Amino acid sequence: MKTRIAVLVSGGGTNLQALLDAEAAGSIPSGEIALVVSNNPGAYALERAKNAGVPAAVISKKECGSQAAFEARLQGILELDAIDMVILAGFMCILTENFTKKWPNRILNIHPSLIPAFCGEGFYGLHVHEAALARGVKVTGATVHFVNEIPDGGPILLQKAVEVLPGDTPETLQRRVMEQAEWILLPQAAQLVAKQIAESRRL
Numbered sequence: 339m340k341t342r343i344a345v346l347v348s349g350g351g352t353n354l355q356a357l358l359d360a361e362a363a364g365s366i367p368s369g370e371i372a373l374v375v376s377n378n379p380g381a382y383a384l385e386r387a388k389n390a391g392v393p394a395a396v397i398s399k400k401e402c403g404s405q406a407a408f409e410a411r412l413q414g415i416l417e418l419d420a421i422d423m424v425i426l427a428g429f430m431c432i433l434t435e436n437f438t439k440k441w442p443n444r445i446l447n448i449h450p451s452l453i454p455a456f457c458g459e460g461f462y463g464l465h466v467h468e469a470a471l472a473r474g475v476k477v478t479g480a481t482v483h484f485v486n487e488i489p490d491g492g493p494i495l496l497q498k499a500v501e502v503l504p505g506d507t508p509e510t511l512q513r514r515v516m517e518q519a520e521w522i523l524l525p526q527a528a529q530l531v532a533k534q535i536a537e538s539r540r541l
């Protein structure tokens with residue numbers, strides 16, 4: 339049986355697209371993207387899910403009223419769909435220990451820097467690349483890590499370096515990091531963990 343994967347998103351969903359494309363190309367043989375969950379009803383990622391025929395759910399944090407209610411709702415949806423593993427792909431909500439402890443080594447996140455550089459609270463989206471350019475690093479990249487209660491602090495699974503070029507803006511650097519690292523690493527990581535979970539089920 340394939341490992342059932344839920345992808346959590348908030349925005350454009352290019353990393354979700356990379357996962358969907360990899361699955362369609364047969365590069366995630368041990369897993370299937372069974373569900374997409376967005377906290378933002380306007381996320382373009384939802385269109386991508388629809389186009390790929392993957393069921394999607396929206397959970398608005400505001401409507402839930404509290405972090406605990408939001409996490410309980412998320413947990414309920416994942417359980418209902420018999421999800422084995424969760425991938426955060428541009429998911430802009432913090433998940434507390436109350437949620438993450440239920441998924442030990444079962445939640446992956448992609449972060450657009452070489453952790454431990456430019457990570458943790460406040461380092462998201464373009465801010466990460468702005469900070470890298472401000473510091474003048476010549477190499478940056480992306481990291482896939484397991485998620486625990488520490489923001490960007492869980493065990494590192496995969497990393498890939500990307501060159502910073504003269505004249506880079508946060509936008510050009512973001513694009514290069516996505517193309518050369520994120521969209522490659524995330525499907526690889528998905529397959530690695532999906533395979534481990536599928537094998538552990540067989541034991």
Ligand code: GRF
Binds near residue numbers: 352353428429448463
């Ligand atoms: C990516 O840069 C990812 O590393 C970060 O958020 C961004 C999401 O982009 N966590 P997208 O929604 O996948 O296009």
